[in-house]
Amino acid sequence: VSVAAHAERGIAQRRGAQWPVLIAGVCALVLVAATTEVVLDAVLDHSPLIPKSPAIAGWLPDLGERLGYRTFLIALLASVAAYGGLLALAGGISKRAAIALLATLHAIVFVGPILISTDVFSYIAYARMGVEHGLNPYTHGPISISSDPVYYFVGRDWKHVETAYGPLYTLLSYPLAPLGVNGALWAMKIVAMFSSVGTLALTWRCARARGRDPVFALLALGANPLYVLYALGGAHNDLIMMLLMMVAVSLTLAGRDAPAAAAVVAGALVKATVAALLPFMLLARRTLPVLAGAAAALALGALVAFLAFGIHGVDVVAALNRDAAFVSTDSFPTEIAHLFGKPGVFPVDHDLLKGALVVIVVHLLWRTSRGYDWVAASGWALLAISVTSTWLLAWYILWPLPLALVARDRRLLVATLTIQALFIAHQITPFFAPVS
Amino acid sequence: MSAHGRTAASEGADVEHTAKQGGRRWRTETIVLLLVALLLAIATGNDVVQHTHTNQRLIADLSTWRSYTHKPFHNLSVSQDYSKHFTREVVCGNTAPGDPKTHTQLCLVISGPVRHGRREVRGGWYLPPRVEDKPEFRYRCFGSARGEFQCTR
Numbered sequence: 030v031s032v033a034a035h036a037e038r039g040i041a042q043r044r045g046a047q048w049p050v051l052i053a054g055v056c057a058l059v060l061v062a063a064t065t066e067v068v069l070d071a072v073l074d075h076s077p078l079i080p081k082s083p084a085i086a087g088w089l090p091d092l093g094e095r096l097g098y099r100t101f102l103i104a105l106l107a108s109v110a111a112y113g114g115l116l117a118l119a120g121g122i123s124k125r126a127a128i129a130l131l132a133t134l135h136a137i138v139f140v141g142p143i144l145i146s147t148d149v150f151s152y153i154a155y156a157r158m159g160v161e162h163g164l165n166p167y168t169h170g171p172i173s174i175s176s177d178p179v180y181y182f183v184g185r186d187w188k189h190v191e192t193a194y195g196p197l198y199t200l201l202s203y204p205l206a207p208l209g210v211n212g213a214l215w216a217m218k219i220v221a222m223f224s225s226v227g228t229l230a231l232t233w234r235c236a237r238a239r240g241r242d243p244v245f246a247l248l249a250l251g252a253n254p255l256y257v258l259y260a261l262g263g264a265h266n267d268l269i270m271m272l273l274m275m276v277a278v279s280l281t282l283a284g285r286d287a288p289a290a291a292a293v294v295a296g297a298l299v300k301a302t303v304a305a306l307l308p309f310m311l312l313a314r315r316t317l318p319v320l321a322g323a324a325a326a327l328a329l330g331a332l333v334a335f336l337a338f339g340i341h342g343v344d345v346v347a348a349l350n351r352d353a354a355f356v357s358t359d360s361f362p363t364e365i366a367h368l369f370g371k372p373g374v375f376p377v378d379h380d381l382l383k384g385a386l387v388v389i390v391v392h393l394l395w396r397t398s399r400g401y402d403w404v405a406a407s408g409w410a411l412l413a414i415s416v417t418s419t420w421l422l423a424w425y426i427l428w429p430l431p432l433a434l435v436a437r438d439r440r441l442l443v444a445t446l447t448i449q450a451l452f453i454a455h456q457i458t459p460f461f462a463p464v465s
Numbered sequence: 466m467s468a469h470g471r472t473a474a475s476e477g478a479d480v481e482h483t484a485k486q487g488g489r490r491w492r493t494e495t496i497v498l499l500l501v502a503l504l505l506a507i508a509t510g511n512d513v514v515q516h517t518h519t520n521q522r523l524i525a526d527l528s529t530w531r532s533y534t535h536k537p538f539h540n541l542s543v544s545q546d547y548s549k550h551f552t553r554e555v556v557c558g559n560t561a562p563g564d565p566k567t568h569t570q571l572c573l574v575i576s577g578p579v580r581h582g583r584r585e586v587r588g589g590w591y592l593p594p595r596v597e598d599k600p601e602f603r604y605r606c607f608g609s610a611r612g613e614f615q616c617t618r
Contacts, residue, residue: 364508367515416505440498447502451509458513462520464527 053118057130059111060252063104064134067258068141070096080147081182083211086140098459106460108254109453115252119245127244131229131251135261139222143214144262146422147184152202152266153213154179155192159199160206166192166199167341167348179210191341193348196334197298198266217264224268225251225261228431231275235435238282246434249442253430255449259423267424270300275431277306278404286314287322294326298334301345302414302428305390306407312394313403354379355420359455362419374419382417389413401438408432408441416448426452522552525579530556533573533586540565544598552576553587557598560591568594572603574610590616 071079072089076096094100115122143149154174155166162174170189171180180188192199205213229251236246250256260268273296280289290310297304311319334342341347356363362374362382390413393406408429415425426449433442527541541558542565557572559565570592577585588608596602606616 361505364512368508368511451505455509458516458520461517464520464523
């Protein structure tokens with residue numbers, strides 16, 4: 030009897046070990062299926078979710094139907110549930126299985142059309158303005174190249190707007206301009222994919238170096254539905270910024286402070302937001318190489334930007350101020366304004382939000398000076414920037430995620446995922462009341 | 466010996482004091498974070514409910530236009546009357562099949578509560594093809610639109 034009981038216990042234990050793997054497999058399949066559904070539906074035609082785009086994915090089969098809010102929301106919510114399941118069961122998932130899943134998701138999104146956002150066409154337009162038309166993208170909007178084939182695809186709200194991206198990114202995008210719209214689009218997708226792969230690899234490395242579960246970190250970033258569908262799907266340059274951010278963290282962990290600080294500055298010359306890391310890094314490391322690396326990179330970047338674009342290429346503050354005045358319906362300040370019966374955000378609210386952000390950053394700086402993890406402090410600062418911003422897009426709330434996965438304060442990860450969950454919850458109105 | 470003992474004791478007290486302070490700070494920060502999360506969750510929930518109500522009203526408005534004009538068109542434009550009434554909408558659509566604004570358009574002023582999936586038509590006007598809904602283009606106003614001088618011709 031005792032032998033039988035022992036054997037039964039053994040089977041139960043083995044079953045207990047197999048169930049999580051099975052459930053994780055189902056979660057992975059749901060993620061792949063939901064992503065495939067979105068991509069196949071996006072191939073058919075543009076819709077409120079899919080921007081007008083050259084037919085780069087016309088060779089994919091016409092299996093779905095034009096992507097509407099309802100289908101997209103079902104796919105998004107299914108992905109979120111599967112993502113949650115994967116994170117809960119990450120302990121039982123092998124490194125090889127995690128990499129296979131992320132490679133599949135990346136491949137599906139890569140072969141499909143551009144999802145959700147028109148930003149990539151603005152990137153191409155700015156590059157073509159500089160290379161093909163001899164115009165400075167820091168002083169002209171895409172409207173000035175209205176005869177260029179890319180102009181048709183630029184988002185309506187951005188036709189008159191000069192670039193807000195850093196000079197390093199603008200210069201990096203210039204070699205893609207002569208490839209034509211289709212060629213540049215594929216190149217942008219390749220750059221986004223390689224940036225993502227680099228960010229994932231460095232997140233893995235940093236997580237392991239800091240004693241975190243690297244498989245969990247890999248899945249939490251690479252299988253994140255906002256990351257896959259929005260950031261990767263839209264080929265956003267935020268992925269390049271995040272790559273340089275993780276290069277900086279990785280170099281700091283290796284004790285290479287000067288190149289780490291230079292990497293932060295390089296990231297800020299792609300998209301200024303990542304500059305938020307620098308004061309925390311300086312305060313935590315307190316070494317001359319950090320200061321020297323940052324100063325040298327900044328001086329070099331400013332010189333190159335000035336030579337290429339004049340004073341407008343150096344004046345990132347003006348671009349940031351302009352963007353900070355934008356208001357989106359998905360931003361948390363707008364939601365809070367509605368909660369208190371206001372129709373939206375007013376200029377006085379912008380000042381209050383800036384004040385709140387300053388208070389948060391000062392508190393984080395003080396905490397870092399007292400020994401708090403600078404990576405966590407940087408992550409909190411990026412999260413605070415996205416939460417207090419009146420112009421919030423899905424890929425903005427991804428900025429702190431890689432840092433949250435390697436930070437010593439687990440509250441940052443919980444907070445980041447909570448903010449992402451609230452952002453997704455805010456999208457579900459068409460699910461309850463679809464307007465047709 | 467006693468001096469050394471006092472130093473060790475005071476160092477121990479310092480460490481304990483710092484740990485207590487750290488613990489208190491961590492708790493305070495966590496409470497603030499939870500309160501912020503609660504505020505954001507309530508604001509998000511409130512927005513979803515508001516948007517759902519707005520969408521339900523829009524669905525009723527589109528249905529009202531189709532039923533009033535007996536035309537099953539889907540290319541309709543809806544604008545909210547921000548000036549006076551947040552729940553009063555103007556729905557415009559073609560009077561004949563075709564792309565948006567390619568034919569004479571009929572605009573209806575719709576307000577009131579949703580009843581049986583529709584709302585009440587208070588008035589309206591016509592617009593010539595290929596123009597936006599601006600007062601200078603409106604003609605043949607009827608119902609409340611005439612009373613509110615929304616037509617200039």
